[in-house]
Amino acid sequence: MQMNNVDLNGLILKNPVTVASGTFGFGREFADFYDLGLLGAISVKGLTLKPREGNPVPRLAETPMGMINSVGLQNPGVEAFIRDEIPFLRKFDTKIIANINGNTLEEYVEMAKILDREDVDSIEVNISCPNVKSGGMAFGTDPLMASKVTAAVRNVTSKHMIVKLSPNVTDIRTIAKAAEVSGANCLSMINTITGMAFDLKTRRPIIANRIGGLSGPAVKPVGVRMVYEAASVVSIPIIGMGGIMTPEDAFEYMLAGAAAVAVGTGNLVNPMCAPEVLEGLKKYLPMEV
């Protein structure tokens, strides 16, 4: 654990504080609030091969100490990301992590091939999105599928590769191990936990898609436990996330075995959350000379 030169197995971050995919857009939304170069890395909004309009609304339900979302990977597609967003993000001294999502194994491979030629620092293979009909979480809840996707992406790119794990599994250790042996350089965890909330007046689910992904402080103990379990069986580094709102939350993830952390829902509550976590972490972590 250290405050600088955080080595994620080939990807060196200047500090351990990153932001989680899906909570930070492509960074533009936060550039009004602070210098994005403060961050160790930015994981951009989940990308798909083609543009997606996402799910119907309502997409949001607030729950005790958390929120359920079902956005459904609304994004402009990987080509628009390359054309419009990479040049913007490159203006800041931070690492760019491209989060990729496929309906099929072939789509993951196709996106990885495209991004392999582009100026991104890491590819985050998202096998854990709960809000799409096909693909997504289906790849992240079965060790064999997780292994196949990881190996297939590894086969077409020499870039640093992160595999983002789903918490919606009975044993996170088997999935973590499968990703490691199949070529992941690093793991990120946890994605949202599937959840549901009803409107008592209408007697119907609040979210149009009925089931969504729960995030926020409510999920933090689950995330910490899963990072701890995964860290006990893999030797690759882990980016810990799930409900980090304070420097203490971040340090807790690191005590559980995370080498770096990501602020997610915290960004939505307080746009200054990530730099505040970074500042506060300094009293817990040494600077390596």
Place this chain on the structure above:
Amino acid sequence: MKSIRDLKIVSTDEIAGGIFALVLERHPDFGELKPGQFFNLALKSRELPLLKRPISLSTWDDQTMTFVIRRVGKGTELLCAARTGEWVSAVGPLGNGFDLVPTPSAATLLGGGIGTAPLLALAEALSAAGSKVNVYLGYQNEPYLTDAFKAVADGLYIATMEPVKGLYHGNVVEYWMNQESGETDRHVYSCGPDAMLHMVQLSLKSRGQKGHLLTEERMACGIGACLTCAKPIEQDGEVHMLRTCIEGPVFKAEEVVFNANE
């Protein structure tokens, strides 16, 4: 410019049953404000709820900003119960707001319920820019903000859904349609529940009249990152999910797709 600041509460006042005027100190970092913009607000000292609440600006002056809030759930309950001197965490100004260039020579404002509040700053701005402003306000049974509107409106028309002595009884959109049946060159601005905005949209279409709608949607961040407040908007024959907090909350009346889920 968009900022997050802690603002001291100047005053809170229940102006009608369950409707509160929250006056906050205005911070210079927020810069220029536009009618139709909003802030994401939460009581600083809260433990729950997690998320801030998007609340439209009603009016402002050099020192203060006024938000009119309907007490709905936990977040608004805390804001409405807060006392002078307490602190509110505020992110803003957010959203596109109404574009008043060019200023229409005559405008009609249609507000429903708590949707009347954001139209107050608009009425003031239009009036100051020389526009002739007619205001139609619809309430369930208890009007509020009417004195403030009276001060800037050329004509003020109030309707209530339940009978109230001296006021038009019925739907405010029908009231407007009857009163201004021939005046289709007035620019219409409307804010209210979705059912009302949909009715305004259909009325404008049938009359060949132009207008803008101030819409709302559940949202988390208010700054365009979470994509939860997406709204189906039709432009150039294509429907796209646009962010209520960035590309909205004000849209051209004909662009908003209502009942998209049905």
